[in-house]
Amino acid sequence: MRRNQEETNETIRKLIEVGRTHFTERGYADTALEDIVNEAEMTRGALYHHFGNKKGLFRVVFESVQKEIAERIETEAAASEDLWQQLLLGCRAFVAAAVEPRNKRILLLDGPAVLGWEMWRMTDEQNSMRLLHEQLQFMQRQGCFKPVTIEAMTHFISGALNESALWIAHHPEQRHALDDTMKVISLFMEGFKR
Structure with missing residues:
Protein backbone atom coordinates (compact mmCIF):
# COMPACT_ATOMS: atom_id res chain seq x y z
CA MET A 1 0.00 0.00 0.00
CA ASN A 53 -8.40 18.49 -16.92
CA LYS A 54 -5.88 21.07 -18.12
CA LYS A 55 -7.38 23.81 -15.96
CA GLY A 56 -7.17 21.54 -12.91
CA LEU A 57 -3.46 20.95 -13.54
CA PHE A 58 -2.91 24.66 -14.09
CA ARG A 59 -4.68 25.48 -10.80
CA VAL A 60 -2.38 23.13 -8.88
CA VAL A 61 0.69 24.57 -10.65
CA PHE A 62 -0.53 28.10 -9.87
CA GLU A 63 -1.03 27.21 -6.19
CA SER A 64 2.48 25.72 -6.04
CA VAL A 65 3.92 28.96 -7.47
CA GLN A 66 2.02 30.97 -4.84
CA LYS A 67 3.36 28.71 -2.07
CA GLU A 68 6.94 28.98 -3.33
CA ILE A 69 6.70 32.76 -3.38
CA ALA A 70 5.28 32.78 0.15
CA GLU A 71 8.20 30.64 1.34
CA ARG A 72 10.63 33.03 -0.32
CA ILE A 73 8.97 36.01 1.37
CA GLU A 74 9.34 34.38 4.77
CA THR A 75 12.98 33.46 4.14
CA GLU A 76 14.02 36.86 2.85
CA ALA A 77 12.09 38.80 5.50
CA ALA A 78 13.75 36.73 8.23
CA ALA A 79 17.16 38.09 7.15
CA SER A 80 16.60 41.08 9.44
CA GLU A 81 15.66 41.49 13.09
CA ASP A 82 14.18 44.95 12.44
CA LEU A 83 10.40 44.79 11.94
CA TRP A 84 10.33 47.59 9.36
CA GLN A 85 13.16 46.02 7.42
CA GLN A 86 11.37 42.65 7.54
CA LEU A 87 8.29 44.28 6.03
CA LEU A 88 10.28 45.91 3.23
CA LEU A 89 12.30 42.76 2.53
CA GLY A 90 9.08 40.75 2.32
CA CYS A 91 7.52 43.26 -0.08
CA ARG A 92 10.62 43.22 -2.27
CA ALA A 93 10.76 39.42 -2.21
CA PHE A 94 7.16 39.21 -3.40
CA VAL A 95 7.58 41.61 -6.30
CA ALA A 96 10.97 40.19 -7.34
CA ALA A 97 9.64 36.61 -7.29
CA ALA A 98 6.42 37.51 -9.11
CA VAL A 99 8.28 38.96 -12.11
CA GLU A 100 10.82 36.14 -12.47
CA PRO A 101 10.42 34.35 -15.82
CA ARG A 102 9.49 31.03 -14.18
CA ASN A 103 6.63 32.71 -12.26
CA LYS A 104 5.51 35.74 -14.25
CA ARG A 105 3.33 34.12 -16.91
CA ILE A 106 1.66 31.69 -14.51
CA LEU A 107 1.11 34.14 -11.65
CA LEU A 108 0.47 37.47 -13.35
CA LEU A 109 -0.73 36.76 -16.87
CA ASP A 110 -2.48 33.40 -17.15
CA GLY A 111 -3.47 33.00 -13.49
CA PRO A 112 -6.17 35.68 -13.38
CA ALA A 113 -7.35 34.91 -16.94
CA VAL A 114 -7.59 31.14 -16.55
CA LEU A 115 -8.71 30.83 -12.94
CA GLY A 116 -10.70 34.03 -12.61
CA TRP A 117 -10.16 36.94 -10.29
CA GLU A 118 -11.86 35.35 -7.25
CA MET A 119 -9.72 32.19 -7.33
CA TRP A 120 -6.61 34.29 -7.92
CA ARG A 121 -7.41 36.51 -4.93
CA MET A 122 -8.29 33.58 -2.67
CA THR A 123 -4.96 31.88 -3.39
CA ASP A 124 -3.09 35.17 -2.87
CA GLU A 125 -4.91 35.69 0.45
CA GLN A 126 -3.82 32.23 1.62
CA ASN A 127 -0.17 32.87 0.80
CA SER A 128 1.53 36.24 0.26
CA MET A 129 -1.30 38.39 1.57
CA ARG A 130 -1.58 36.23 4.70
CA LEU A 131 2.09 36.81 5.46
CA LEU A 132 1.72 40.55 4.92
CA HIS A 133 -1.31 40.64 7.21
CA GLU A 134 0.51 38.69 9.94
CA GLN A 135 3.53 41.01 9.76
CA LEU A 136 1.36 44.13 9.91
CA GLN A 137 -0.64 42.75 12.86
CA PHE A 138 2.56 41.93 14.74
CA MET A 139 3.97 45.38 14.02
CA GLN A 140 0.77 47.02 15.20
CA ARG A 141 0.93 45.07 18.49
CA GLN A 142 4.52 46.32 18.88
CA GLY A 143 3.31 49.91 18.49
CA CYS A 144 5.01 50.52 15.15
CA PHE A 145 2.05 52.20 13.43
CA LYS A 146 -0.14 55.21 13.85
CA PRO A 147 -3.73 54.07 14.48
CA VAL A 148 -4.83 52.34 11.28
CA THR A 149 -7.04 49.41 10.35
CA ILE A 150 -4.70 46.54 9.53
CA GLU A 151 -7.29 44.91 7.27
CA ALA A 152 -7.46 48.01 5.06
CA MET A 153 -3.70 48.48 5.16
CA THR A 154 -3.12 44.86 4.13
CA HIS A 155 -5.40 45.14 1.11
CA PHE A 156 -3.96 48.51 0.15
CA ILE A 157 -0.33 47.33 0.25
CA SER A 158 -1.14 43.99 -1.38
CA GLY A 159 -2.94 45.75 -4.21
CA ALA A 160 -0.02 48.13 -4.69
CA LEU A 161 2.44 45.23 -4.77
CA ASN A 162 0.35 43.26 -7.28
CA GLU A 163 -0.05 46.28 -9.55
CA SER A 164 3.65 47.07 -9.22
CA ALA A 165 4.52 43.49 -10.18
CA LEU A 166 2.37 43.79 -13.32
CA TRP A 167 4.07 47.07 -14.22
CA ILE A 168 7.57 45.73 -13.58
CA ALA A 169 6.83 42.53 -15.54
CA HIS A 170 6.33 44.62 -18.69
CA HIS A 171 9.07 47.16 -18.00
CA PRO A 172 12.17 46.97 -20.22
CA GLU A 173 14.46 47.60 -17.22
CA GLN A 174 12.96 45.43 -14.51
CA ARG A 175 15.76 45.90 -11.97
CA HIS A 176 15.42 49.68 -12.19
CA ALA A 177 11.63 49.48 -11.97
CA LEU A 178 11.88 47.21 -8.90
CA ASP A 179 14.25 49.67 -7.19
CA ASP A 180 11.88 52.55 -7.98
CA THR A 181 8.95 50.57 -6.62
CA MET A 182 10.76 49.83 -3.37
CA LYS A 183 11.64 53.53 -2.93
CA VAL A 184 7.96 54.40 -3.26
CA ILE A 185 6.90 51.65 -0.85
CA SER A 186 9.53 52.76 1.69
CA LEU A 187 8.35 56.37 1.51
CA PHE A 188 4.75 55.27 1.77
CA MET A 189 5.45 53.15 4.86
CA GLU A 190 7.29 56.05 6.54
CA GLY A 191 3.94 57.82 6.73
CA PHE A 192 2.57 55.09 8.99
CA LYS A 193 5.45 55.08 11.47
CA ARG A 194 4.59 56.05 15.00
Missing part, protein backbone atom coordinates in the same frame (compact mmCIF):
# COMPACT_ATOMS: atom_id res chain seq x y z
CA ARG A 2 2.81 2.41 0.88
CA ARG A 3 4.52 1.79 -2.46
CA ASN A 4 1.30 2.67 -4.31
CA GLN A 5 1.06 5.97 -2.43
CA GLU A 6 4.69 6.77 -3.23
CA GLU A 7 4.06 6.03 -6.91
CA THR A 8 0.95 8.21 -6.87
CA ASN A 9 2.86 11.07 -5.24
CA GLU A 10 5.64 10.72 -7.81
CA THR A 11 3.13 10.76 -10.67
CA ILE A 12 1.51 13.93 -9.32
CA ARG A 13 4.89 15.60 -8.70
CA LYS A 14 6.12 14.78 -12.20
CA LEU A 15 2.96 16.06 -13.90
CA ILE A 16 3.12 19.31 -11.90
CA GLU A 17 6.80 19.78 -12.73
CA VAL A 18 6.36 19.17 -16.46
CA GLY A 19 3.13 21.17 -16.50
CA ARG A 20 4.84 24.13 -14.89
CA THR A 21 7.58 24.07 -17.50
CA HIS A 22 5.07 24.00 -20.35
CA PHE A 23 2.80 26.69 -18.83
CA THR A 24 5.85 28.89 -18.23
CA GLU A 25 7.35 28.50 -21.69
CA ARG A 26 4.21 28.32 -23.82
CA GLY A 27 1.45 29.83 -21.75
CA TYR A 28 -1.83 28.16 -20.84
CA ALA A 29 -3.48 28.56 -24.25
CA ASP A 30 -0.58 27.04 -26.20
CA THR A 31 0.11 24.16 -23.83
CA ALA A 32 -1.13 20.78 -25.04
CA LEU A 33 -1.89 18.04 -22.53
CA GLU A 34 -0.53 15.50 -24.98
CA ASP A 35 2.89 17.19 -24.80
CA ILE A 36 2.82 17.18 -21.00
CA VAL A 37 1.92 13.52 -20.64
CA ASN A 38 4.44 12.49 -23.30
CA GLU A 39 7.28 14.36 -21.61
CA ALA A 40 6.23 13.06 -18.19
CA GLU A 41 5.99 9.54 -19.66
CA MET A 42 2.44 9.22 -18.33
CA THR A 43 -0.97 8.65 -19.85
CA ARG A 44 -3.72 11.19 -20.37
CA GLY A 45 -5.75 9.01 -18.01
CA ALA A 46 -3.26 9.64 -15.19
CA LEU A 47 -3.49 13.39 -15.72
CA TYR A 48 -7.29 13.32 -15.84
CA HIS A 49 -7.42 11.09 -12.76
CA HIS A 50 -5.31 13.43 -10.61
CA PHE A 51 -6.25 16.85 -12.01
CA GLY A 52 -9.51 16.44 -13.92
Whole structure:
Protein backbone atom coordinates (compact mmCIF):
# COMPACT_ATOMS: atom_id res chain seq x y z
CA MET A 1 0.00 0.00 0.00
CA ARG A 2 2.81 2.41 0.88
CA ARG A 3 4.52 1.79 -2.46
CA ASN A 4 1.30 2.67 -4.31
CA GLN A 5 1.06 5.97 -2.43
CA GLU A 6 4.69 6.77 -3.23
CA GLU A 7 4.06 6.03 -6.91
CA THR A 8 0.95 8.21 -6.87
CA ASN A 9 2.86 11.07 -5.24
CA GLU A 10 5.64 10.72 -7.81
CA THR A 11 3.13 10.76 -10.67
CA ILE A 12 1.51 13.93 -9.32
CA ARG A 13 4.89 15.60 -8.70
CA LYS A 14 6.12 14.78 -12.20
CA LEU A 15 2.96 16.06 -13.90
CA ILE A 16 3.12 19.31 -11.90
CA GLU A 17 6.80 19.78 -12.73
CA VAL A 18 6.36 19.17 -16.46
CA GLY A 19 3.13 21.17 -16.50
CA ARG A 20 4.84 24.13 -14.89
CA THR A 21 7.58 24.07 -17.50
CA HIS A 22 5.07 24.00 -20.35
CA PHE A 23 2.80 26.69 -18.83
CA THR A 24 5.85 28.89 -18.23
CA GLU A 25 7.35 28.50 -21.69
CA ARG A 26 4.21 28.32 -23.82
CA GLY A 27 1.45 29.83 -21.75
CA TYR A 28 -1.83 28.16 -20.84
CA ALA A 29 -3.48 28.56 -24.25
CA ASP A 30 -0.58 27.04 -26.20
CA THR A 31 0.11 24.16 -23.83
CA ALA A 32 -1.13 20.78 -25.04
CA LEU A 33 -1.89 18.04 -22.53
CA GLU A 34 -0.53 15.50 -24.98
CA ASP A 35 2.89 17.19 -24.80
CA ILE A 36 2.82 17.18 -21.00
CA VAL A 37 1.92 13.52 -20.64
CA ASN A 38 4.44 12.49 -23.30
CA GLU A 39 7.28 14.36 -21.61
CA ALA A 40 6.23 13.06 -18.19
CA GLU A 41 5.99 9.54 -19.66
CA MET A 42 2.44 9.22 -18.33
CA THR A 43 -0.97 8.65 -19.85
CA ARG A 44 -3.72 11.19 -20.37
CA GLY A 45 -5.75 9.01 -18.01
CA ALA A 46 -3.26 9.64 -15.19
CA LEU A 47 -3.49 13.39 -15.72
CA TYR A 48 -7.29 13.32 -15.84
CA HIS A 49 -7.42 11.09 -12.76
CA HIS A 50 -5.31 13.43 -10.61
CA PHE A 51 -6.25 16.85 -12.01
CA GLY A 52 -9.51 16.44 -13.92
CA ASN A 53 -8.40 18.49 -16.92
CA LYS A 54 -5.88 21.07 -18.12
CA LYS A 55 -7.38 23.81 -15.96
CA GLY A 56 -7.17 21.54 -12.91
CA LEU A 57 -3.46 20.95 -13.54
CA PHE A 58 -2.91 24.66 -14.09
CA ARG A 59 -4.68 25.48 -10.80
CA VAL A 60 -2.38 23.13 -8.88
CA VAL A 61 0.69 24.57 -10.65
CA PHE A 62 -0.53 28.10 -9.87
CA GLU A 63 -1.03 27.21 -6.19
CA SER A 64 2.48 25.72 -6.04
CA VAL A 65 3.92 28.96 -7.47
CA GLN A 66 2.02 30.97 -4.84
CA LYS A 67 3.36 28.71 -2.07
CA GLU A 68 6.94 28.98 -3.33
CA ILE A 69 6.70 32.76 -3.38
CA ALA A 70 5.28 32.78 0.15
CA GLU A 71 8.20 30.64 1.34
CA ARG A 72 10.63 33.03 -0.32
CA ILE A 73 8.97 36.01 1.37
CA GLU A 74 9.34 34.38 4.77
CA THR A 75 12.98 33.46 4.14
CA GLU A 76 14.02 36.86 2.85
CA ALA A 77 12.09 38.80 5.50
CA ALA A 78 13.75 36.73 8.23
CA ALA A 79 17.16 38.09 7.15
CA SER A 80 16.60 41.08 9.44
CA GLU A 81 15.66 41.49 13.09
CA ASP A 82 14.18 44.95 12.44
CA LEU A 83 10.40 44.79 11.94
CA TRP A 84 10.33 47.59 9.36
CA GLN A 85 13.16 46.02 7.42
CA GLN A 86 11.37 42.65 7.54
CA LEU A 87 8.29 44.28 6.03
CA LEU A 88 10.28 45.91 3.23
CA LEU A 89 12.30 42.76 2.53
CA GLY A 90 9.08 40.75 2.32
CA CYS A 91 7.52 43.26 -0.08
CA ARG A 92 10.62 43.22 -2.27
CA ALA A 93 10.76 39.42 -2.21
CA PHE A 94 7.16 39.21 -3.40
CA VAL A 95 7.58 41.61 -6.30
CA ALA A 96 10.97 40.19 -7.34
CA ALA A 97 9.64 36.61 -7.29
CA ALA A 98 6.42 37.51 -9.11
CA VAL A 99 8.28 38.96 -12.11
CA GLU A 100 10.82 36.14 -12.47
CA PRO A 101 10.42 34.35 -15.82
CA ARG A 102 9.49 31.03 -14.18
CA ASN A 103 6.63 32.71 -12.26
CA LYS A 104 5.51 35.74 -14.25
CA ARG A 105 3.33 34.12 -16.91
CA ILE A 106 1.66 31.69 -14.51
CA LEU A 107 1.11 34.14 -11.65
CA LEU A 108 0.47 37.47 -13.35
CA LEU A 109 -0.73 36.76 -16.87
CA ASP A 110 -2.48 33.40 -17.15
CA GLY A 111 -3.47 33.00 -13.49
CA PRO A 112 -6.17 35.68 -13.38
CA ALA A 113 -7.35 34.91 -16.94
CA VAL A 114 -7.59 31.14 -16.55
CA LEU A 115 -8.71 30.83 -12.94
CA GLY A 116 -10.70 34.03 -12.61
CA TRP A 117 -10.16 36.94 -10.29
CA GLU A 118 -11.86 35.35 -7.25
CA MET A 119 -9.72 32.19 -7.33
CA TRP A 120 -6.61 34.29 -7.92
CA ARG A 121 -7.41 36.51 -4.93
CA MET A 122 -8.29 33.58 -2.67
CA THR A 123 -4.96 31.88 -3.39
CA ASP A 124 -3.09 35.17 -2.87
CA GLU A 125 -4.91 35.69 0.45
CA GLN A 126 -3.82 32.23 1.62
CA ASN A 127 -0.17 32.87 0.80
CA SER A 128 1.53 36.24 0.26
CA MET A 129 -1.30 38.39 1.57
CA ARG A 130 -1.58 36.23 4.70
CA LEU A 131 2.09 36.81 5.46
CA LEU A 132 1.72 40.55 4.92
CA HIS A 133 -1.31 40.64 7.21
CA GLU A 134 0.51 38.69 9.94
CA GLN A 135 3.53 41.01 9.76
CA LEU A 136 1.36 44.13 9.91
CA GLN A 137 -0.64 42.75 12.86
CA PHE A 138 2.56 41.93 14.74
CA MET A 139 3.97 45.38 14.02
CA GLN A 140 0.77 47.02 15.20
CA ARG A 141 0.93 45.07 18.49
CA GLN A 142 4.52 46.32 18.88
CA GLY A 143 3.31 49.91 18.49
CA CYS A 144 5.01 50.52 15.15
CA PHE A 145 2.05 52.20 13.43
CA LYS A 146 -0.14 55.21 13.85
CA PRO A 147 -3.73 54.07 14.48
CA VAL A 148 -4.83 52.34 11.28
CA THR A 149 -7.04 49.41 10.35
CA ILE A 150 -4.70 46.54 9.53
CA GLU A 151 -7.29 44.91 7.27
CA ALA A 152 -7.46 48.01 5.06
CA MET A 153 -3.70 48.48 5.16
CA THR A 154 -3.12 44.86 4.13
CA HIS A 155 -5.40 45.14 1.11
CA PHE A 156 -3.96 48.51 0.15
CA ILE A 157 -0.33 47.33 0.25
CA SER A 158 -1.14 43.99 -1.38
CA GLY A 159 -2.94 45.75 -4.21
CA ALA A 160 -0.02 48.13 -4.69
CA LEU A 161 2.44 45.23 -4.77
CA ASN A 162 0.35 43.26 -7.28
CA GLU A 163 -0.05 46.28 -9.55
CA SER A 164 3.65 47.07 -9.22
CA ALA A 165 4.52 43.49 -10.18
CA LEU A 166 2.37 43.79 -13.32
CA TRP A 167 4.07 47.07 -14.22
CA ILE A 168 7.57 45.73 -13.58
CA ALA A 169 6.83 42.53 -15.54
CA HIS A 170 6.33 44.62 -18.69
CA HIS A 171 9.07 47.16 -18.00
CA PRO A 172 12.17 46.97 -20.22
CA GLU A 173 14.46 47.60 -17.22
CA GLN A 174 12.96 45.43 -14.51
CA ARG A 175 15.76 45.90 -11.97
CA HIS A 176 15.42 49.68 -12.19
CA ALA A 177 11.63 49.48 -11.97
CA LEU A 178 11.88 47.21 -8.90
CA ASP A 179 14.25 49.67 -7.19
CA ASP A 180 11.88 52.55 -7.98
CA THR A 181 8.95 50.57 -6.62
CA MET A 182 10.76 49.83 -3.37
CA LYS A 183 11.64 53.53 -2.93
CA VAL A 184 7.96 54.40 -3.26
CA ILE A 185 6.90 51.65 -0.85
CA SER A 186 9.53 52.76 1.69
CA LEU A 187 8.35 56.37 1.51
CA PHE A 188 4.75 55.27 1.77
CA MET A 189 5.45 53.15 4.86
CA GLU A 190 7.29 56.05 6.54
CA GLY A 191 3.94 57.82 6.73
CA PHE A 192 2.57 55.09 8.99
CA LYS A 193 5.45 55.08 11.47
CA ARG A 194 4.59 56.05 15.00
